[in-house]
Amino acid sequence: MPDPNEERLKYLFNAAAIEVPKAEEGQKRKFKGTAYAGGRVDGHWYWGRSGVVFDLDGIEIDKPAALLEEHFSSSRIGVVQTVDTNGKIDVAGDFLTNAKAQEIVQDSDDGFPFQMSMMIDPGSIEEVSQGKTVTVNGQVFEGPITIFRQNRIREFTICSTGADRNTSIKAFSGKANPNPTKEDTDVTELEQTKEALKKAETERDNAQAELKQFKAQKRAEDIAALEAELKTQFSADDKTAYTNMDDSVFAFTAKQLRQFSAGIQQQQPAGQQQQAPLANPAFAHLFTHQASAQSGTQSSGNQEHQLSAGAKAFAAQQKGK
Structure with a gap:
């Protein structure tokens, strides 16, 4: 039976740099970035150099969506307000005002090169063999290549280029962990990863619950406003x-x-x-x-x-x- 933690790591992908423009006085700090450019993603620790393409046709992304800090800590730091899936995935939103979010904003102002990352949940996976071609997102790709279909983005995160090499290098750099020199080192890293993943899933679920509550409250307010405007109950x-x-x-x-x-x-x-x-x-x-x-x-x-x-x-x- 496959390790569920290992299975989750298979669907974590690093993306491009994230932009944190200066804010005008009295406004929230914003961010924007390209989570996926629409082409081949190669060099992933699991899917290899043949690469993966994410089919954007019918992709599901929550709006608004949570922006978290790293996949393994999941601190809530922002809200993705807009998503453009026309040939690529561009996102933009606002940072929260909590201490962790402001720390990241300040580090970005100081020049730290943060990147955006995401976890993608494919409904089906198609393997295209050598010598065959496939058209996805308006582009033609030659096999061998893997196509993720009927996708759903489950989370966006901001991660550092200097990710923790002991626990998360698979997720953030797309490369396999170096061979350990001692058996006990391998065991310790596995336990750390399991603990971090469990904590991340809990905090992610809490963030999604808060977003669901926010959406419900907003809809209730919209219904009440409609009643008042139509003068009905x-x-x-x-x-x-x-x-x-x-x-x-x-x-x-x-x-x-x-x-x-x-x-x-x-x-x-x-x-x-x-x-x-x-x-x-x-x-x-x-x-x-x-x-x-x-x-x-x-x-x-x-x-x-x-x-x-x-x-x-x-x-x-x-x-x-």
């Missing part, structure tokens, strides 16, 4: 449905609801009440409860809120695409 089931929507679906749905809410209130001259043309006929029923209220007809108490029903139907339609 969603039920508990409605709020659950909105909370579980994908970010892009919720943003689009909220935009449509605002447009349709404004459109339904527009009236023809001479007191005629007529709904303004809607951009999408599929939403024609969303505000029927408003029209009924204006004509003096009250909706049944147990009838599902038409606004929410339409939004949830739209979300289900988008999810099935």
Whole structure:
């Protein structure tokens, strides 16, 4: 049975230098860097000189994502706010204000050459044999080469070029550890690595839990703002449905609801009440409860809120695409 710690080390990859530009007065310190340039990554301690290519088609990256200090300490030092996966992986974000983050910022100002690193979790791995070619990220690669497909980025980190040679050289330099001169040295290093990995996984899980809580709080605030703007009250089931929507679906749905809410209130001259043309006929029923209220007809108490029903139907339609 493979060692799970060794398995985890297989998916750690060093990246390019990270930039820490000077901040304007009163603003947070920011960072930016290229986590992956879109080409062949070679010289990795496990995957060898034949190299690995990460397929960016459909890659999953949390937004926002945690920026940690080293893979083996996992101190929270920043938040990745934007990610561009058009042919490469460019990231940018803000540093936190804790002591560790400020220490790294100061070291960078003093000229220390930090680098960015990442852990990638492939859904499948394709081996391309000698003499064959494969097109990935708009580039043609000749075998032998390994292709990571259906990828997910699980973490970004800042690491030093002078990484701890006893415990993390495999992860950061892409080279195998030198041959030990004593048996007890090998055992000690393995125990140190196991302990460090266990601590890193715990702190990473804590950071991801905090990010999840932050996203939930932000969505709750957005739903409350939408209620206030539309002058309506969603039920508990409605709020659950909105909370579980994908970010892009919720943003689009909220935009449509605002447009349709404004459109339904527009009236023809001479007191005629007529709904303004809607951009999408599929939403024609969303505000029927408003029209009924204006004509003096009250909706049944147990009838599902038409606004929410339409939004949830739209979300289900988008999810099935």
